[in-house]
Amino acid sequence: MTALKTSFPKQDIRVVLFEGISRSAVEVFEAAGYAQVELLPKSLAGADLIEKVAGAHIIGIRSRTQVTAEVVAQARKLITIGCFCIGTNQVDLEAAELAGIPVFNAPYSNTRSVAELVLAEAILLMRGIPQKNAECHRGGWSKSALGSHEVRGKTLGIVGYGHIGTQVGVLAESLGMQVLFHDIEAKLSLGNARAAAGLDDLLARADVVTLHVPETPATQLMFGAEQIARMKPGAHLINASRGTVVDIDALAAALDSGQVGGAAVDVFPVEPKGNDDRFESPLVGRDNVILTPHVGGSTLEAQDNIGTEVAAKLVRYSDNGSTLSAVNFPEVTLPEHAGSHRILHIHRNVPGVLSKVNELFSREGVNIDGQFLRTDAKVGYVVIDVASSPETTARLRAALNEIEGTLRTRVLY
Numbered sequence: 001m002t003a004l005k006t007s008f009p010k011q012d013i014r015v016v017l018f019e020g021i022s023r024s025a026v027e028v029f030e031a032a033g034y035a036q037v038e039l040l041p042k043s044l045a046g047a048d049l050i051e052k053v054a055g056a057h058i059i060g061i062r063s064r065t066q067v068t069a070e071v072v073a074q075a076r077k078l079i080t081i082g083c084f085c086i087g088t089n090q091v092d093l094e095a096a097e098l099a100g101i102p103v104f105n106a107p108y109s110n111t112r113s114v115a116e117l118v119l120a121e122a123i124l125l126m127r128g129i130p131q132k133n134a135e136c137h138r139g140g141w142s143k144s145a146l147g148s149h150e151v152r153g154k155t156l157g158i159v160g161y162g163h164i165g166t167q168v169g170v171l172a173e174s175l176g177m178q179v180l181f182h183d184i185e186a187k188l189s190l191g192n193a194r195a196a197a198g199l200d201d202l203l204a205r206a207d208v209v210t211l212h213v214p215e216t217p218a219t220q221l222m223f224g225a226e227q228i229a230r231m232k233p234g235a236h237l238i239n240a241s242r243g244t245v246v247d248i249d250a251l252a253a254a255l256d257s258g259q260v261g262g263a264a265v266d267v268f269p270v271e272p273k274g275n276d277d278r279f280e281s282p283l284v285g286r287d288n289v290i291l292t293p294h295v296g297g298s299t300l301e302a303q304d305n306i307g308t309e310v311a312a313k314l315v316r317y318s319d320n321g322s323t324l325s326a327v328n329f330p331e332v333t334l335p336e337h338a339g340s341h342r343i344l345h346i347h348r349n350v351p352g353v354l355s356k357v358n359e360l361f362s363r364e365g366v367n368i369d370g371q372f373l374r375t376d377a378k379v380g381y382v383v384i385d386v387a388s389s390p391e392t393t394a395r396l397r398a399a400l401n402e403i404e405g406t407l408r409t410r411v412l413y
């Protein structure tokens with residue numbers, strides 16, 4: 001008789017990686033024994049995305065793929081999602097959590113890459129290089145110091161003083177810039193950076209303003225005509241955060257009027273799905289604007305690190321159940337479980353579920369080797385290691401699935 005299988009065989013787990021994720025991720029999966037890893041060069045949307053995700057157990061995305069509540073609802077096999085980037089706004093995190101799907105990201109792997117680009121852009125904008133570059137390409141030659149400044153002694157205003165903002169500040173100080181920052185949280189300033197009295201204070205004093213906030217309801221269009229009007233006339237704006245943070249039409253108008261002297265923009269309200277699609281923006285065609293195709297974090301170093309880091313988190317969850325550093329899920333760090341069956345029970349965090357789980361195990365007379373529990377406001381995640389036969393484990397799992405409030409169960413051994 002063949003042994004009853006309650007743990008999903010690893011060779012049948014389908015991993016789909018969208019948006020040209022680094023091969024370093026594939027190597028991590030393959031080294032861990034995952035044989036079905038599909039690497040797609042671009043994002044998908046609509047019915048194509050739903051169909052692709054519906055067949056996958058693990059997906060990896062970058063910033064472009066929109067994993068909405070609808071996609072999650074159709075993704076019946078999906079056990080976990082990896083954002084191979086910092087931002088996780090492209091995933092409906094609550095829908096994923098309530099479907100029992102932890103989401104992981106790489107919170108620091110491309111921080112340095114973004115910071116280096118921003119610093120370079122601050123220098124180029126202060127020197128008027130985008131305009132000079134464009135003129136030279138047209139056969140022009142305007143050798144002049146007019147409007148060209150050193151960054152030394154100038155003020156950089158950082159909006160969002162988190163991982164990227166602080167790195168930008170440290171690098172800018174090494175060039176002799178004065179650093180001012182504004183954040184909604186109280187932040188310890190690094191080096192000689194100083195907190196501005198508020199956003200308006202920062203805008204009134206900065207020669208270059210750089211945005212490093214996440215996409216949240218509060219940051220949607222937080223930088224519009226009003227904020228632009230409060231900048232020093234002719235100051236520069238850098239946005240490598242999210243395209244929804246800046247009112248792009250207001251920025252275009254301010255560039256035309258000269259209120260903004262120059263801008264460097266890496267992120268846009270609407271971005272092409274992939275490298276074959278056309279890019280359109282009201283900012284196109286202006287000599288004083290540096291446009292980049294959302295490449296702030298796109299260095300080989302960063303992408304290689306991100307591939308390894310996020311793939312390792314996905315493998316760890318898939319193999320072991322650990323949710324350490326998940327962005328939407330109770331975090332549980334788990335030991336190895338060789339020799340025992342590991343049962344994962346993800347449930348709504350409502351009174352009575354855990355006692356029903358424990359009653360079941362005592363009723364079945366199964367010896368528990370270890371139990372681990374974490375909850376957040378919506379979900380409880382309990383992991384139970386048991387010494388039992390595949391038949392008993394299968395029976396326990398079926399009974400767990402019947403407990404009201406259960407969102408998902410898995411068995412690992």
Ligand SMILES: NC(=O)C1=CN([C@@H]2O[C@H](COP(=O)(O)OP(=O)(O)OC[C@H]3O[C@@H](n4cnc5c(N)ncnc54)[C@H](O)[C@@H]3O)[C@@H](O)[C@H]2O)C=CC1
Pocket residue numbers: 086087107110111114159160161162163164165182183184185212213214215216218219222240241242266267294295296297298
């Ligand atoms: N262009 C690119 O390729 C990349 C873009 N990003 C974007 O940069 C963002 C920032 O990244 P990190 O610095 O790692 O994030 P972080 O979470 O470390 O820092 C964000 C900071 O913004 C602050 N903040 C939030 N709302 C704010 C508001 N309304 N006003 C002022 N401050 C506010 C937070 O308190 C926090 O200190 C990411 O969320 C992502 O959207 C990240 C990596 C690459």
Ligand SMILES: O=C(O)CCC(=O)C(=O)O
Pocket residue numbers: 062063064084085086087088110294297298
């Ligand atoms: O590299 C990407 O696709 C996205 C980078 C980014 O915006 C992020 O890490 O949040």
